[in-house]
Amino acid sequence: MDFLPFTTNDIPILLELQPEGWDNLTPIFNYYLRSDFCYPVKIVIDDKIIGTGVSIIHDDVAWLAHIIVHKDYRNKGIGKQVTQYLVDAIPTHCKTIYLIATDMGEPVYKKLGFIAEADYAFLNNGNFGEFTEPENVKPFEEKYESEILAIDKAASGENRGMHFSGHLQDSFVYVTNNKVEGSYLPAFGNGLIVATNPTAGIELMKLRSKRSDTFILPNDNKAAIDCLIQHNYNLFRIAKRMRLGTERPWQPENIYNRVSGQIG
Numbered sequence: 499m500d501f502l503p504f505t506t507n508d509i510p511i512l513l514e515l516q517p518e519g520w521d522n523l524t525p526i527f528n529y530y531l532r533s534d535f536c537y538p539v540k541i542v543i544d545d546k547i548i549g550t551g552v553s554i555i556h557d558d559v560a561w562l563a564h565i566i567v568h569k570d571y572r573n574k575g576i577g578k579q580v581t582q583y584l585v586d587a588i589p590t591h592c593k594t595i596y597l598i599a600t601d602m603g604e605p606v607y608k609k610l611g612f613i614a615e616a617d618y619a620f621l622n623n624g625n626f627g628e629f630t631e632p633e634n635v636k637p638f639e640e641k642y643e644s645e646i647l648a649i650d651k652a653a654s655g656e657n658r659g660m661h662f663s664g665h666l667q668d669s670f671v672y673v674t675n676n677k678v679e680g681s682y683l684p685a686f687g688n689g690l691i692v693a694t695n696p697t698a699g700i701e702l703m704k705l706r707s708k709r710s711d712t713f714i715l716p717n718d719n720k721a722a723i724d725c726l727i728q729h730n731y732n733l734f735r736i737a738k739r740m741r742l743g744t745e746r747p748w749q750p751e752n753i754y755n756r757v758s759g760q761i762g
Contacts, residue, residue, distance in 0.1 A: 503538070504538035548570075553588060565597075565603065599614075617736050632701055668685050669683040691706060
């Protein structure tokens, strides 16, 4: 079994590898290949690509993503070997490694020392009904950028600013007394919403509901979860956020919709 860099020539194999029900992975892997902080690999047996894995580096934090094994090669310990390979390849200055575990992957990651740190709740099919967009919600202006990045860094516990390029121009902020209290980036992954208080977060969630009826957020954000349930959203899945290494401060109660499974 060989671990080799994933290339643009390997893109066509993704549809064969990805599990049933997953969205098309091609755009995500194209993003990995364009980014100098993402390191996708392919797993090759007898000249056949049978799996993938990706590591993503944010300063002193790493995320593992898309650890996929072809269905014909599962239950052979390959997923564990892929994960261990990715962990071993993480630079030593990264003291914390995260991933979001599927039900299939969670037992594998536990054996390698990952611990469950938080749950992400998946809710859909609700309805906020008719609402008036508050005056506090404003389209992005350059003057808001530093506050948006600061709020995200406090909430995530990471420096994720390298991901924001290209997504801010179409974003929205919630502003009170000239202070940014929340932001919504529609084009960033699942549509990231981060806010410092429930009023800002929930108003931005309402705005996002015009585009999507599915929300994915930490279960620790009780205000957002309760609001969604009150508006008839249904909990249909729970996923584990798992950690290997040093625990880091973050504010899950301030995340009102996550970016994606790749970077929390």
